[in-house]
Amino acid sequence: MATAVERGSTAGTEQRAPARKENRFTFAGRMMAPALIVLALLSIFPFIYIVLMSLSRVGLIGGIDLHWAGLDNWSRLFSDESVGAAWVRSIVYFVLTVGLEMVLGIGIALLVHSLVWGKNLVLSLVLMPMFMAPAIVGLLGRFLTDSTYGLYAWVLRETGLYTGDILGSTTSAFIAVTLMDVWEWTPLIALIVLAGLSSLPKPVIEASRVDGATYWQRLRHIVLPMIAGVVIVALLVRSMDAIRYFDIIYNTTNGGPADATKIVPIRLYETAFRFFDLGYAAAIGLSMLAVSILLANLFMRTLRKRGLAK
Amino acid sequence: MAGAGGAALWLGGCGSSNSAKPVAGDEWKQFGGTTLNFISENTAPTSAIAANLKPFTELTGIEIKIVQLELAALVQKVALDFASGVGSYQIVYADPYQVLAPYHEALVDLNEMMQDPELPKLDDVGDFIPTQLDAAGRFVDKDKLYALPYDAPTMIWQYRKDLFEKHGDRIKQDLGFDPTPSDSSTWEQFYKTSKWFKDNAKDDVSYGHGHQAKQHDSLMNDFSNVLWAYGGDYFEDGDTVGRLGSSDPGEPILDSDEAIEAADFYRRLVSIAHPGSLGWDWDGLGAAFSAGQMAMAVNWHEFAAGNEESKVKGKVGYARLPRGPKRSANMYGGTGLGINATASERDQKAAYLFLNWATSKKTQLANLESDVGGGTPTRDSVYKLPEVEKAKEPPSKMPNILTADAVFEAWKPENIGLRPKIAAWNECDTAIFTQLSKMLAGQQGAEQCMSNTKDGFMQAIDNAAALRSA
């Protein structure tokens, strides 16, 4: 990806050709049109519909019926303890999974980047988990932690580290689903950060090495700041999905035990397709969207501040 | 109408149970060329039918496409299908609690079909086990029939006969009663027996028993047996609310003394069970029991098929569940097949042919014998067939029939366990199994648990009522 040097030259060029602005816009407009039209069709109507649903009571028998209910669903949303608790859990889950994925992803990227031989092989191996379907990761995790024939359960039992049922008690279940998510998505972060590391200008790094800086000093003061933009992009990409994905939890604990893993997307699915309370589900869904947008905004602003936004 | 005579005619070719039905006339072929979609849970009879659809297609010329899904996914698709008015799935596996209760209006009243002179006659409707016909087929209205009983898993007591023989005398001495399951066995005795196994039989089994106590429907199923046994119930007049269903069940009575006592006993019972219990739903418990990890299990009778293919083959006994102060209650989990009322009239009639065939005696017998799936017949006459009677004793070609005596006991009106059939059930179900899970995790006591559950129920009923009001 771009370096600070490149970005400077881009800024200069754009100011040099104001006369072409009109043509440019129409051409650019035509390039964007097909995609944006499709996107608009797939997002604007649904969005309006979801907003309407959140303001209605939705009946399903004999066709979808929207009966106006004003702010009922919304006032219910803000006074619902169970949804509040689900948000707390979602936040904890989000911070733990994304946090671990970022730290481990950067670490692995650094590790792979520093390899002299076998880099390709190691990279290939390290990337594999991200290619798995989240639903199947959940099922595989269930297989590995099953108390009767799970490999990991057996290892933990034999070494005396943990003898209970992994998915059967609140803390261990939460940790287990967190680790399953971390296992699957750390490679994605590692890939993005590695791409950033690979495009670092070698002369700068070499110079600092000659200057006698230690590895950690180089890391902190040179490498990390230079890949900060890439790191934030990785964070953004992962965060957008981390808030909504629930395949792993759905296929392992489905919110239990004792609601320990009941994060908001699970509550949403349950409200929509188990209780068929679609109006309330729409409200929950919109609140999730709002949080995602706030978060994305935060990241974009940080990117812009560092002059790295595209 | 294919009673004893038809059965005898047909039994002549015992091995070829999959040959076409010897009924004369064109009524079966009138919808030839149609394609129908059948949406079902991943259950044994559907697997068996899916493995061999040829008989039906030869008989009728109708092609059937089968979609098998996990129950939650099925509920979602069925609801959306009803709402869409498209009628993509003409034949619906109508779970009485999650599909029939909330959506009975979207299912065809089969009485009309049964009275239609142009459609093939159903095998004797009275042949269906009466409690099942009501539970799986009706909702509130005794005169309307929305589904034909298709499968009938029921929770019963499964125990290691060999271990009971080996240790029975010592247990009798130590505990003062005969632990072998009988009509007089109680839950307290079950508890003591399990504890005894855990403490004294480590060489044979690690634990006395296990539960399906994951935060899941299965926990509600498991607890209900104890709830009813101790005299508690979900609503007043639980018999009607459970058997026929109700649009207005009244206030839940889960905070009664009996219910609280049941919850407390259940908590104690789970505390001495195999620790994996808290992570098992319908699947894990059976696997652990088959792997020989416990002496007893309260589990669905269809798991007998799995038992007989595992290391505990031939060693498992089956009985009605223990009784509590009030009675012995055995949770019924059967389901019927219904017809989607949003489908075209022609498709509905074609679907009726499939319902007829799929729940007929011949097909139910074929399912029992199929390599795939074990089958849980819903017709009385099937159980009376000679080869089925023979299969009651091991070694059995139809392992599920080893449980026949136990389940017939379980299906008697005084023993059957029927949970409420109400439109709000899904949310109520979630309320109870969540609160129970919290109790089992040690976060609350029995009284708090039941009180919270009752609140959850009332909230759920209000929500459901609000959704239905125009």
Place this chain on the structure above:
Amino acid sequence: MNGGRIGGKVLLAVVLLWTIVPLLWMLMSSLKPQEDITSTTPVLAFTPTLEHYKALFSGGNSIGSYAVNSILAAGISTLIAVGLGTLAGYGLARSNFRGKDHVAFWIISTRMAPIAAAVLPLFVIFRATHLLGTTWGLIVAYLSFNLPFAIWIMNAFFADLPPSLEEAALVDGASRWTAFRKIALPLVLPGVATTAILCLVFSWNDYAFASTFSGPDSQTLPIAASQLVTQTEIDWGQLTAIGTIVVAPMIVIGLIVRRWLVTGLTLGAVTGE
């Protein structure tokens, strides 16, 4: 320095173990005879068997058709997303209108919608357009998350490209389209590869949309996997076999493209000096 190197190697070994063991176990289990899968002590030495794979391809529910549906839905959706997304990404990167940031943000925000909430309105659209239960319906549904993703990534890659090269071509009399096709596009092929592979992976692995919008004729592989969770058991043998079948093509494609990626990126770093 030596301590660091040994520490690094240990770390690497741990990372590799953590990453590979589940996948290896999945592969091994798919080849184990049934008793070895469900044995209470993990079995490391066993006689491999193809029975689970054979079972998947036989019977009333052969996964052959599921695989075809998966390939069609994921493949076609990816092609459309990458195609339209590359065009739009270029347009966005090379434009500078008021509200550009808002448009860019809107594009990304469409991918943030929680699936369970978006399902019903999409369901209504699909019903009206007769896309329910069809493979094309899935293709369109996948576009809802592939397209924004493709636009965004391609936009990032194009924005990184100094316009000077294209400007030079324009001065020489080339049309904007030629400048795009002959100059900008070849330079962002690694980006196209990244986008394509990620779109493919997300579509191939999707369960939520497939479960809602697919019909008997358009079910995909993840659905087949969930169907192995039956009322009485989870067939781990077949499940691990499906898991292997589902992940294998993605890994193969990902690894092929990965080499392209690394070459392209290294090249980019060199020309950036």
